[in-house]
Amino acid sequence: LPVMSDEVPAENTDFASVGSPKTFEEYYNINKDMIGWINIYIPNENDINEPVVQGEDNTYYLTHDFLGTEVKEGAIFADFKCAFTTRTRPANTILYGHNMASGKSFAKLTRYCTWNTSKITGQRLGISQYIAAPTVTFDTVWEKGTYKVFAAIFVNTEEKNGEVFKYYKQRTISGEGEFYDYIGKIMDRSLFFTDVDLEYGDELLTLSTCYYPLTKQAADTRFVVFARRVREGESAEVDTSKAIENPNPLYFDYYYQVNGGSWKGRNWDTDPNSTDTTKTHLKIKGFDEYYKSHETTASTEG
Template sequence: MKTKLYFKKLIAICLISIVCVCGYRTYDKLHEYKKADNIYTDLRKEKDANLNQQTNNSTSTKNKNTIDLSSINKDFVCWINIENTNIDYPVVQSNDNSYYLHRDIYGNYLYAGTAFLDYRNDYDTSNNLIIYGHNMKNTTMFSQLEKFKEESFFNSNPTITLTNKHGERNYEVFAVLLVKKDYGYTVANFNNDDEYNDFLNKIVDDSIFETKNKPTLRDKILTLTTCSYEFDDARTVVFCKEKNKF
């Protein structure tokens, strides 16, 4: 009788412990989501103030639509915005591809991290700019890259805009892939035109949907990548072509 009572108490304690642990993990995750929301809400206000100040400065109209958050962090590269998504974030660059995985723009721990440019890229000269961002369960950061796996959204041609202190660079999607992380899409620089052409051909051939605006060797591209959950080490990768400047 005492043995049965003991085991009942033990089971009850185990169940209570499980509930407590699950409750804590849920609270911790929600706390992290809220923390990230607050940080990025404040940064968007800073970005908007930055834009408004330049717009209202009649002597500097040539600088309209520029963003410079280097006073907050010297690692700031640009701001990324994608039409018809909630992707509206600063992009930074470190000397490796791990520093900002779980750090905010201020360098403090943040599970959601900060979108970052591949450390091998030169923002002004690289043929393939590669930007990484987490696929958060609450659909923030780069989670809505998943929308490009819907053919109607892919074909709607939303504009992807990168903005820094020198102005805007606008892109349009030309391919979307669902691949393993070792697919070889993170090529930041090419030794010659043949390498670049082979890279572009492979992307177009492997795209989920047929592309109608394949880049030429004269075009620069933008690669946006995030984790995906269809299989182990899956990645959703969106390839974009820079629009012609007139």
């Protein structure tokens, strides 16, 4: 267990009651549900910097903290169906955390939202947060991990308000088609585009929090950030200068009822030879080739 003796990124004062543990092993000895630690840099504020647990279901840690105390902010936790072992990781690690007014848990994930502004500096967020923190650190108790952020979406969870994108169901990836379909749905909805390349086989990290700009009573909505693991031998550096806002992300019916507008269709492509200036080129290796080959197969079989 190479990470177990490592110090956590910074002392977490929330655990002063149990002696302010400083290493993974000390935290793990307090709660055997601990599977790792997440850190995301937040300019001008405290980072997202907390242990991650995994329970027997997705409800216990909604209302209990790392120490097992019943609290409204709960804890940051992994989907209980995501399988972690000493040798393997999930194809898509899904982490949940509340969006607390106190700023705790995953509240600051919404700094990646392009229509938000900083209450401290007045600066437009979204791209500025991405430039400051293009990577996320998620270390498990077995190994270290760095992930490159490539998308952030605002989605609906209730059919009464329009299409529901069930990103939280994609815990596994069964083949190329499922991977490209999932990535395509994410990028259609992403509030920004980046220079991060994607390919089948990449390990994904999904960070989900509640977010109610339309009010919770009207629409039960989520803000979700997606990242992919830095590959073996790959640099963790990211060219953030190429990040741009998506001028027309896909939302859902109720959003358009409140704010007007509509989705104009997919405004990105993956063809490096494309001359269509109305679309943003994204680096998704094999995306076009996969669909073209299956179109050919379908037409031949027809």
